[in-house]
Amino acid sequence: MSEDGIDVSAAPSGPGCAECSAAGGWWVHLRRCAKCGHVGCCDSSPSRHASKHFASTGHPFIQSYEPGEDWFWNFTTSEVYSGGPELAAPTSHPIGQSVPGPADRVPANWQSLIN
Numbered sequence: 001m002s003e004d005g006i007d008v009s010a011a012p013s014g015p016g017c018a019e020c021s022a023a024g025g026w027w028v029h030l031r032r033c034a035k036c037g038h039v040g041c042c043d044s045s046p047s048r049h050a051s052k053h054f055a056s057t058g059h060p061f062i063q064s065y066e067p068g069e070d071w072f073w074n075f076t077t078s079e080v081y082s083g084g085p086e087l088a089a090p091t092s093h094p095i096g097q098s099v100p101g102p103a104d105r106v107p108a109n110w111q112s113l114i115n
Contacts, residue, residue: 004060005060005061006034006035006061006084006085006087007034007035007036007037008085008088009088010037012032012039012088013037014039015039015094015097016101017039017040017041017049019040019041019047019049019052020047020049025047026046026100026101026105026107027042027047027101028041028042028045028099028110029044029045029064029100030065030066031065032062032064032065032087033054033059033062034059034061034072034085036057038050038053040052043115044114044115050062051075054075060074060077061075061084062075063084065091065093066092066099067095068092072084
C-alpha cells in the first residue's frame with residue numbers, strides 16, 4: 001500500500017459519522033478517512049457518507065473504524081489491505097457504542113433499510 005493519501009497524524013473527526021450525527025441519522029458501520037480523519041458511514045448504511053467523502057475530496061484510503069479491525073480500502077483501485085500504517089488515536093469508535101448506531105436513532109426495521 002502506498003502511503004500517498006495517508007496522514008498518520010490526522011485525528012478522527014469524532015466517535016460517529018460526522019454527517020449522520022449532524023442530521024440525526026444512523027449508520028451500520030463506520031469508516032475513517034486516512035488522509036483527514038473524517039469519520040463516515042459505510043456503504044451498507046443508508047447514507048454512504050464515507051464513499052461520498054471520497055467522491056467530494058478524492059482522498060483514496062479509508063480504514064475501518066470498528067473495534068478490532070485494522071483493514072484499509074482504496075477507493076481508487078478497489079483494493080483491500082490487511083493492516084497498514086497506524087493512524088492517530090483513537091483507532092475505533094468507543095467499544096460500548098452500538099452497531100448499528102447510535103442505539104437511540106436506529107429504527108426497528110433497520111435491516112430492511114440497509115444497502
